[in-house]
Amino acid sequence: MAAAPPTSPALRSRFDRRREAVVTTAARVFAARGFHATSIQDLAAATGLAAGGLYHYIGSKDQLLVAICDELMEPLLAQAQAIAASDASADRQLRQLVRVWMDHVERHRDHMLVFQQERRVLESGRQWQHVRRRRKQFEQLLADVLERVEAERLGRFADRDLALHALLGMVNHTPQWYQPRGRLSAEQIADGYVELLLAPERRDA
Amino acid sequence: MAAAPPTSPALRSRFDRRREAVVTTAARVFAARGFHATSIQDLAAATGLAAGGLYHYIGSKDQLLVAICDELMEPLLAQAQAIAASDASADRQLRQLVRVWMDHVERHRDHMLVFQQERRVLESGRQWQHVRRRRKQFEQLLADVLERVEAERLGRFADRDLALHALLGMVNHTPQWYQPRGRLSAEQIADGYVELLLAPERRDA
Amino acid sequence: MAAAPPTSPALRSRFDRRREAVVTTAARVFAARGFHATSIQDLAAATGLAAGGLYHYIGSKDQLLVAICDELMEPLLAQAQAIAASDASADRQLRQLVRVWMDHVERHRDHMLVFQQERRVLESGRQWQHVRRRRKQFEQLLADVLERVEAERLGRFADRDLALHALLGMVNHTPQWYQPRGRLSAEQIADGYVELLLAPERRDA
Amino acid sequence: MAAAPPTSPALRSRFDRRREAVVTTAARVFAARGFHATSIQDLAAATGLAAGGLYHYIGSKDQLLVAICDELMEPLLAQAQAIAASDASADRQLRQLVRVWMDHVERHRDHMLVFQQERRVLESGRQWQHVRRRRKQFEQLLADVLERVEAERLGRFADRDLALHALLGMVNHTPQWYQPRGRLSAEQIADGYVELLLAPERRDA
DNA sequence: TATGAATGAGCCTTCATTCAT
DNA sequence: CATGAATGAAGGCTCATTCAT
Numbered sequence: 001m002a003a004a005p006p007t008s009p010a011l012r013s014r015f016d017r018r019r020e021a022v023v024t025t026a027a028r029v030f031a032a033r034g035f036h037a038t039s040i041q042d043l044a045a046a047t048g049l050a051a052g053g054l055y056h057y058i059g060s061k062d063q064l065l066v067a068i069c070d071e072l073m074e075p076l077l078a079q080a081q082a083i084a085a086s087d088a089s090a091d092r093q094l095r096q097l098v099r100v101w102m103d104h105v106e107r108h109r110d111h112m113l114v115f116q117q118e119r120r121v122l123e124s125g126r127q128w129q130h131v132r133r134r135r136k137q138f139e140q141l142l143a144d145v146l147e148r149v150e151a152e153r154l155g156r157f158a159d160r161d162l163a164l165h166a167l168l169g170m171v172n173h174t175p176q177w178y179q180p181r182g183r184l185s186a187e188q189i190a191d192g193y194v195e196l197l198l199a200p201e202r203r204d205a
Numbered sequence: 206m207a208a209a210p211p212t213s214p215a216l217r218s219r220f221d222r223r224r225e226a227v228v229t230t231a232a233r234v235f236a237a238r239g240f241h242a243t244s245i246q247d248l249a250a251a252t253g254l255a256a257g258g259l260y261h262y263i264g265s266k267d268q269l270l271v272a273i274c275d276e277l278m279e280p281l282l283a284q285a286q287a288i289a290a291s292d293a294s295a296d297r298q299l300r301q302l303v304r305v306w307m308d309h310v311e312r313h314r315d316h317m318l319v320f321q322q323e324r325r326v327l328e329s330g331r332q333w334q335h336v337r338r339r340r341k342q343f344e345q346l347l348a349d350v351l352e353r354v355e356a357e358r359l360g361r362f363a364d365r366d367l368a369l370h371a372l373l374g375m376v377n378h379t380p381q382w383y384q385p386r387g388r389l390s391a392e393q394i395a396d397g398y399v400e401l402l403l404a405p406e407r408r409d410a
Numbered sequence: 411m412a413a414a415p416p417t418s419p420a421l422r423s424r425f426d427r428r429r430e431a432v433v434t435t436a437a438r439v440f441a442a443r444g445f446h447a448t449s450i451q452d453l454a455a456a457t458g459l460a461a462g463g464l465y466h467y468i469g470s471k472d473q474l475l476v477a478i479c480d481e482l483m484e485p486l487l488a489q490a491q492a493i494a495a496s497d498a499s500a501d502r503q504l505r506q507l508v509r510v511w512m513d514h515v516e517r518h519r520d521h522m523l524v525f526q527q528e529r530r531v532l533e534s535g536r537q538w539q540h541v542r543r544r545r546k547q548f549e550q551l552l553a554d555v556l557e558r559v560e561a562e563r564l565g566r567f568a569d570r571d572l573a574l575h576a577l578l579g580m581v582n583h584t585p586q587w588y589q590p591r592g593r594l595s596a597e598q599i600a601d602g603y604v605e606l607l608l609a610p611e612r613r614d615a
Numbered sequence: 616m617a618a619a620p621p622t623s624p625a626l627r628s629r630f631d632r633r634r635e636a637v638v639t640t641a642a643r644v645f646a647a648r649g650f651h652a653t654s655i656q657d658l659a660a661a662t663g664l665a666a667g668g669l670y671h672y673i674g675s676k677d678q679l680l681v682a683i684c685d686e687l688m689e690p691l692l693a694q695a696q697a698i699a700a701s702d703a704s705a706d707r708q709l710r711q712l713v714r715v716w717m718d719h720v721e722r723h724r725d726h727m728l729v730f731q732q733e734r735r736v737l738e739s740g741r742q743w744q745h746v747r748r749r750r751k752q753f754e755q756l757l758a759d760v761l762e763r764v765e766a767e768r769l770g771r772f773a774d775r776d777l778a779l780h781a782l783l784g785m786v787n788h789t790p791q792w793y794q795p796r797g798r799l800s801a802e803q804i805a806d807g808y809v810e811l812l813l814a815p816e817r818r819d820a
Numbered sequence: 821t822a823t824g825a826a827t828g829a830g831c832c833t834t835c836a837t838t839c840a841t
Numbered sequence: 842c843a844t845g846a847a848t849g850a851a852g853g854c855t856c857a858t859t860c861a862t
Contacts, residue, residue: 034325036241040836052838053843061836117325119381120239162389162397169378170371176324177370184367192367199404216824223825245853257855258826266853421845428846444735446651450832462834463847471832529791530649530732572799572807579788580781586734587780594777602777609814621821630821655857667859668822676857 019057022047026058027068027110035065035118062127065118072111073134076104080141090148095194097145098171102190105174112175139168149198156198163197170196224262227252229315231263232273236318240270240326267332270323277316278339281309285346295353300399302350303376307395310379317380344373354403361403368402375401429467432457434520436468437478441523445475445531472537475528482521483544486514490551500558505604507555508581512600515584522585549578559608566608573607580606634672637662641673642683642725650680650733677742680733687726688749691719695756705763706813712760713786714805720789721801727790754783764813771813778812785811 025047029038040061044051058064079100083093105112115122122128122135143164150156157163170193178189230252234243245266249256263269284305288298310317320327327333327340348369355361362368375398383394432453439448439456450471454461468474489510493503515522525532532538532545553574560566567573580603588599621627640662644653655676659666673679694715698708720727730737737743737750758779765771772778785808793804 034241036239037326039834041834050844051836052845055837056842120322121242158400159389159397162394163401165378165382166371166375166398166401169376170374172378173370173374184364189367192364193371195363196368196371196401196404199401213823220824244851246851254825255827256853257828260854261825418844425845444651446649447736449830451830459846460848461832462849465833466846527735531652568810569799569807572804573811575788575792576781576785576808576811579785581784583780583784583787594774599777602774603781605773606778606781606811606814609811654855656855665823666857667824670858671821 015057022049022054022057023064023067023071024110026064027071027108027114030065030068031110031113031117035114035121065114065121066127066131068111068114069122069128069131069134072104072108072115073131073138076101077134077138077141080138084141084145090145090152091198094145094149094197095191097142098167098194099187099190101171102174102186102193105171105178106180106186109175109178109180112172116172116175139164142167167193167197220262227254227259227262228269228272228276231269232276232313232315232319235270235273236315236322240266240319240323267330270319270326271332271336273316274320274327274333274336274339277309277313277320278336278343281306282339282343282346285343289346289350295350295357296403299350299354299403300396302347303372303399304392304395306376307379307391307398310376310383311385311391314380314383314385317377321377321380344369347372372398372402425467432459432464432467433474433477433481436474437481437518437520437524440475440478441520441527445471445524445528472535475524475531476537476541478521478524479532479538479541479544482514482518482525483541483548486511487544487548487551490548494551494555500555500562501608504555504559504608505601507552508577508604509597509600511581512584512596512603515581515588516590516596519585519588519590522582526582526585549574552577577603577607630672637664637669637672638679638682638686639725641679642686642723642729645680645683646725646728646732650676650729650736677740680729680736681742681746683726683729684737684743684746684749687719687723687730688746688753691716692749692753692756695753699756699760705760705767709760709764709813710806710809712757713782713809714802716786717789717801717805717808720786720793721795724790724793724795727787731787731790754779757782782808782812 022043026038026043029042029046033042040051040054043064044054047054058067080097083096083100086093086096088096122131146157146160146164146167150160174189178186184192227248231243231248234247234251238247245256245259248269249259252259263272285302288301288305291298293301327336351362351365351369351372355365379394383391389397435457436448436453439452443452450461450464453474454464457464468477490507493506493510496503496506498506532541556567556570556574556577560570584599588596594602621630637658641653641658644657644661648657655666655669658679659669662669673682695712698711698715701708703711737746761772761775761779761782765775789804793801799807
């Protein structure tokens with residue numbers, strides 16, 4: 001278990017800052033070397049702390065992975081829910097959703113890589129249950145939006161299910177080739193993806 | 206190194222058959238539990254051999270992963286090259302390519318899952334060089350076909366690069382949700398993916 | 411690689427002390443059972459550490475053998491070089507050299523036994539290169555002194571080369587029979603050996 | 616246990632010839648790589664037999680080492696005993712003994728290297744008891760001759776014990792530097808060694 | 821005789837984690 | 842808070858040996 005965080009606000013803030021730094025560093029190392037291939041000693045070296053010191057900020061290696069996934073999913077899910085709750089049109093919501101999503105790919109590339117690469121690890125085991133639930137929520141939200149897109153304008157996707165899976169595949173694969181200063185911005189990529197999904201319908205329009 | 210295979214044809218054939226069975230079983234276990242999370246003992250239990258006995262058929266755990274990837278990529282690449290060398294039109298080639306690819310997803314789902322999930326593992330290290338090269342070849346071949354699709358009919362993709370990455374993302378993600386007896390056949394999925402890529406162009410047709 | 415030694419002087423000193431104890435214990439066990447026949451578990455039992463704990467002090471079993479050889483050869487070589495650089499007569503240097511050498515046999519008998527018994531092990535492999543070089547240096551130094559002995563007084567050895575090999579054989583074999591409280595002291599043995607080498611010449615004197 | 620050798624004389628002879636070849640090859644490999652570092656598979660490769668086939672000729676790896684030592688010690692001891700039983704003068708016996716000994720170094724260099732290098736291995740364990748006894752006998756015989764050398768001519772060795780150990784050290788070390796076509800023949804070396812031992816006395820003669 | 825498959829114990833080493841300081 | 846020492850349970854792999862064929 002992580003050492004109980006301090007109660008005094010000043011100390012608490014310092015604790016949080018350092019913990020945050022540890023998690024970010026860990027995300028970088030996990031993204032580069034993989035979760036299993038990274039030892040606590042590796043993390044110690046990367047953070048500048050000794051092995052024992054790490055355990056003040058993380059409860060365990062597993063919880064560290066949870067923290068990385070949470071840092072990614074919590075704000076993403078929050079924004080996604082806000083968008084889904086807005087009164088924009090369904091296809092506008094879809095565009096915004098993918099933009100926000102790609103924005104996370106851009107700004108939390110390491111987190112995203114870890115979340116994606118360690119998918120198998122997260123698949124079973126109680127310690128990841130929370131993370132799995134969040135992912136499920138996000139995918140469900142996505143599915144709902146796609147459904148509403150179709151509901152608002154009939155016959156939109158050749159196959160809605162396939163479109164959903166395709167979208168998940170495309171976006172989740174992005175961090176593996178995306179270059180921050182590349183030819184395409186995250187936004188352009190987001191719009192490009194949506195275009196692919198929506199286009200088949202449009203041709204008949 | 207794997208134990209030198211026997212010289213007599215009969216024994217050789219039995220050796221090959223068993224080795225093949227070991228690789229297939231390993232693919233199943235790796236797909237389910239992940240490469241790192243699977244121990245040699247796990248494989249021993251799954252194959253019915255003792256730990257040491259496995260090493261008659263595999264040279265090492267690493268080489269076993271190579272074997273799995275090779276079993277997947279060699280025939281896939283061979284078929285892909287045949288298609289690319291055919292005199293079918295570029296977009297017909299593309300369709301065939303994705304169908305063949307999806308056929309591998311269907312028939313070698315475990316291999317595909319492993320190849321995809323352990324992407325990070327394969328990324329560095331001399332022992333995987335061969336595998337990386339095969340993947341690169343396949344992706345290059347795909348890129349070439351996409352290029353020819355555009356060459357034959359101007360303005361085909363909103364962004365050809367993006368289309369390539371999208372396709373890779375979609376197909377590679379497929380084994381994670383595809384169900385053999387599901388609503389969509391592998392072929393339908395393949396065609397669906399190609400449709401997504403080609404449609405934007407077509408709408409202007 | 412051995413765990414990075416601590417930086418604080420106090421800890422560093424404790425680390426060094428314990429490491430030294432581990433090496434000495436290992437020398438004793440290796441001398442008694444042989445390098446290959448001694449398992450890390452054996453060493454753990456002998457040192458009172460758990461198997462894993464040993465690795466704080468040694469980088470590997472191989473490096474432990476290097477450490478033992480170094481502890482023996484570094485001071486021996488240093489003293490030998492000092493003697494060779496002195497302005498004593500060549501045959502005085504020879505006597506001193508063999509005395510110093512035998513002194514090492516006496517005070518580091520275990521190290522000497524290991525160094526001698528594992529000669530074959532040390533013969534090839536990059537990890538022992540350093541040790542081989544030290545041994546070579548020592549033997550060369552010995553050869554040089556023998557040469558100067560002859561240069562100062564013509565016709566000293568029936569065959570200088572043979573004398574060198576004989577000396578190496580005699581001294582290196584000593585730890586296998588030498589008893590600390592035996593009839594002959596290390597010094598007497600040293601002088602006895604030199605006497606054997608020099609006598610043939612002397613008889614003609 | 617080695618498979619029972621065949622009873623028919625013809626088969627028996629073939630068996631013996633092959634067994635002899637296996638032992639000789641094993642001696643070569645053990646000399647080069649060391650007993651512990653040589654696996655049965657290595658021996659299989661070196662002999663051209665399969666692992667299982669080896670066990671028709673050797674009972675176990677340990678017994679193979681015994682065989683090598685026996686092939687060396689039996690004839691050496693036999694010859695040594697013949698010499699010791701002859702009515703030659705003691706110092707003539709000594710010379711002959713060392714010549715015979717060096718002859719074995721020359722003609723069975725691999726056996727000698729193994730016998731010497733694996734000294735530690737042979738030191739304990741019932742399976743080597745026989746070998747240890749043979750070595751002991753040889754050394755005792757040597758000691759006896761040295762004693763008689765002194766008995767026949769007073770004051771021969773500065774220290775008889777030391778002379779014995781020195782002789783053992785010198786000769787046993789020889790296979791590690793001796794070159795068959797080198798400047799010195801085995802005989803010259805033998806005589807050189809004896810000269811070293813006898814000379815101190817002789818100078819007073 | 822000879823083979824190669826198979827065993828299972830044991831090897832060296834790594835690693836997440838704990839704890840006295 | 843932080844350290845580095847220490848643990849002990851795996852981990853991947855090798856190896857002498859056996860045995861059905």
